[in-house]
Amino acid sequence: MTRTSPPNTDQSAESNDWVDPAPSPLLLLLGSSSDTESERGVDCPGTLPSPSDPGLAARAQAAKDALGDRVFVLGHHYQRDEVVEFADVTGDSFKLAREAAARPEAEFIVFCGVHFMAESADILTSDEQAVILPDLAAGCSMADMAAIDQVRDAWRTLEAAGIADQTLPVTYMNSSAAIKAFTGEHGGTVCTSSNAATSLRWAFDTAEHVLFLPDQHLGRNTAVGDLGLSPHDCVVFDPRKPGGGLTHDELRAAKMILWRGHCSVHGRFTPECVDDVRARIPGVNVIVHPECKREVVEKADFVGSTEGIIKALEAAEPGSAWAIGTELNLVKRLAGQHPDKRVVFLDKTVCYCSTMNRIDLPHFTWALESLVAGNVVNQIEVDPQTAYWARVALDRMLALPGG
Ligand code: 13P
Ligand code: SF4
16 A cells, blocks of 8 residues: 555646546346357356345355365455355455465365456466356456457557567456466566556566556556656557557657556546545545546545555554545445444445456355355366466566565
C-alpha cells in the first residue's frame, strides 16, 4: 500500500481526454454455454443443489471433511462470505498463486476466484494435481479485453515502428494463459497489483518501452505514481483501431504503451465519489485499488492491492474512518472485521464483481461432492506449450525481490 501523491490540481492530459473504453465484445457466460473466444471458454455442466437448501453449508463441510488433505481450497478476497468460510487460505491473486505452488501434496486445488487465477494455479502445480473452478462462467471482463491475436497484431505494429526489440511486455495477472505465454516468450514478466512497481522497474532496467497488458489504469498508476514517469510518457494502444490508433512516432516517444483495457468494477469509482465521501465524513481516509482511474487515485489518500487494503485497515487507529474503493464483498467483510473503525464503500451504488460472485455455495458444494464421488468437474487445464512459456513469465515474477 502506498500513500498517493498530493491531489493534482493540474489535471493530466489523459485524465481530461478520458473516454470509457468500449465494453468487451465477448459474451458474459451465464450458466452452461460455451465461448471459445474468451479466456474462460468451456461449458459448466451439471445439476446444482438449490441455493435455498438449508443444509447446504453442512453438505459442503461434509464433502470437504471426506476429502481431507486431498483437497486445498483457495479463496480470493472478492469471494462471497458463504464461500470464503470454506477457504483454507484467502489472499490476493499474487498470494494465491504462491499458495497453489506451495501445495504439491494436494490432489485437488479448488480455486474460488476467477478463470485466469485458476489457469495460473494449474501452470504452477504438477500434472498430478487438478485445479477446479467451481463455475466456469467465473471469468474476468478485463482479462477478456486482450485476446492473444490482438496482442500478436500489436507486437507486429511495434515491429513496424522499429521498437519491438527495445520493448518488454508486462502482463497483469488478470490475463489469459496465452497472453502470459506470449509475455514469457518475449522476455517479459507477469505482475500483480501488489508487485507492479517492482515488475516495471525490472523491465525498465533493460528495456526502453513496456507494453503493459491489459489494464491501462494499473499501468498508468504504477508508471506515474510509483516510478515517477510523466502521464505524457504513456500512450493508450487501442486494439480495435489500426496500428492501435497511434502513429509510429507516438509509439517511439512513449515509455509505457498501455493496452486499452480496464476493470468494469473499479471503473465505477469517480473523483466525485471521493469529494462526496469527504463531504459526508470529515477526516475520512480514502483508499483505492490501483485498477481505479488515475484521477480517482490522485484524489485518494492511499492506493493498495487487496492485501494492501486489508493491512491498512489492520494498522488503522480505532475510531478512524475509511472509505474503500474496491469490490464490495471485501469492503463488507472488512467492515464486519473492524467494528472499532468506520468502514464505508466509496461508491453510493452497490458494486460487486459479477463474475467473482458466480462462485456461490451451490457451485462450491457441487464441485466438492463431485470430487467425493470420483468425478473431477470443471478442471482447468492449460495446454503444455502455453503452460511452458506462461510459467517462464510467472517464474520471472516470483523471482523478483519480494516474490
Ligand atoms: P488483486 O491482485 O489485488 O488480488 O486483484 C485482483 C483483481 O481481480 C482485482 O480486481
Ligand atoms: Fe476482473 Fe475487475 Fe472482477 Fe477483478 S474485479 S476479477 S479485474 S472484473
